[in-house]
Amino acid sequence: MSYKEVNFSKKSSIKIGATVNVFIVENSQYPHNHFIVGSANNLLVSQTPPPLLMLSKKFDYIKIVDKTLVIGAATPSGKVVSFCKKNNIKNFEFLSSLPGTLGGIVKMNAGLKEYEIFNNLISLKVDDRVVLKDEVDFAYRYTDIKAMIFEATFELQSGFDESKIELFKNMRANQPKDPSAGSCFKNPPNDSAGRLIEAVGLKGKRIGNMAFSEIHANFLVNLGNGTFNEAIELIELAEKVVFEKMNVKLEREIIVL
Numbered sequence: 001m002s003y004k005e006v007n008f009s010k011k012s013s014i015k016i017g018a019t020v021n022v023f024i025v026e027n028s029q030y031p032h033n034h035f036i037v038g039s040a041n042n043l044l045v046s047q048t049p050p051p052l053l054m055l056s057k058k059f060d061y062i063k064i065v066d067k068t069l070v071i072g073a074a075t076p077s078g079k080v081v082s083f084c085k086k087n088n089i090k091n092f093e094f095l096s097s098l099p100g101t102l103g104g105i106v107k108m109n110a111g112l113k114e115y116e117i118f119n120n121l122i123s124l125k126v127d128d129r130v131v132l133k134d135e136v137d138f139a140y141r142y143t144d145i146k147a148m149i150f151e152a153t154f155e156l157q158s159g160f161d162e163s164k165i166e167l168f169k170n171m172r173a174n175q176p177k178d179p180s181a182g183s184c185f186k187n188p189p190n191d192s193a194g195r196l197i198e199a200v201g202l203k204g205k206r207i208g209n210m211a212f213s214e215i216h217a218n219f220l221v222n223l224g225n226g227t228f229n230e231a232i233e234l235i236e237l238a239e240k241v242v243f244e245k246m247n248v249k250l251e252r253e254i255i256v257l
C-alpha cells in the first residue's frame, strides 16, 4: 500500500488546496470510500478534503491494439495528442486544448463544442469489468461512472488534422490565462453560464484574490494566493444572484472537495 504527499495548491490548476497524503492505486483493490483524483484540473480542494486516491503512473500508456486505440486512464491529454499526431490518428485533436488525464476526461465526458471524448469511445475498463459505451449513461459533462476507470478503448481512424489544433487554440483566445479550473458552472440548456453571470453584473466580481474573470465570466480565476473560502463565497454568490434575478439554478461543473 503506498501513499504520495500531494500539495494541491501546486498540483491543482486553480492553485488552491491542502497538502495531503493520497493513496496510490496499483490495481482494482483500493479503498472505495476515497475520492478519485485525476490531474485536478476540475477540482477545488479545501483544507479538509475527504480521503483521496489517484492512479499509479503504470496506467500512463497509449497503444494500438487490434485496430483500436487503448489508453491508460493516467495518461495526460497532451500525450494522447502527440501519439495521434505521430501515428496519423484523427478525432483526438481537441485534447490539445483540454487539460487532464484520460480517466478524468472520460468521467466528466469532457469536450469542446461538439467534440466530446465519448464520440469515439468503444469501451472502458472500470474496476475489473469491461463496460461498453452503451452501458454508460452519459450526457453533456456527465457520466454515471462511480468507480475507477483504468483504461479506455477507442475507434481508430486515420487522418490527424493539424488545422484543428489551431482551431481549438483560437477557441481559447477569449479565455483567461490565470489559474482556474476551466468553466465554473455547466451551461444551462440553450444558454451559457458566462452570459448569465455577466447579465447579473458579476463579470469581474472579485473577493480577496479570487474573481469571475473580466475576460470570460464563467472562469473563476486565482489572481495570486486566492483561497478556498474566497472561491466558495463567489460560487455561492453567483448561484444566489443568478437564481434571484434570472430564475436559473446554476449547476456546478467545478467539483468542490
Ligand SMILES: Cc1cc2nc3c(=O)[nH]c(=O)nc-3n(C[C@H](O)[C@H](O)[C@H](O)COP(=O)(O)OP(=O)(O)OC[C@H]3O[C@@H](n4cnc5c(N)ncnc54)[C@H](O)[C@@H]3O)c2cc1C
Pocket: 013, 035, 036, 037, 038, 039, 040, 041, 042, 043, 055, 073, 074, 097, 098, 099, 100, 101, 102, 103, 104, 105, 106, 107, 108, 109, 110, 111, 112, 141, 145, 147, 148, 149, 150, 180, 181, 182, 183, 255
Ligand atoms: C484552463 C482549463 C480549461 C478547461 N476547459 C475545458 C473544456 O473546454 N471542456 C471541458 O470539458 N473541460 C474543461 N476543463 C476542465 C478539465 O479539463 C476537465 O474536467 C478534465 O476532464 C479534468 O481531468 P482531470 O484528470 O484533471 O480530472 P480531475 O479534475 O482530477 O477530476 C475530475 C473528475 O474526474 C474523476 N476522475 C478522475 N480520474 C478518474 C478515473 N481514473 N476514474 C474515475 N473517475 C476519475 C474525479 O473523481 C472527478 O469527479 C478545463 C480546465 C482548465 C484548467
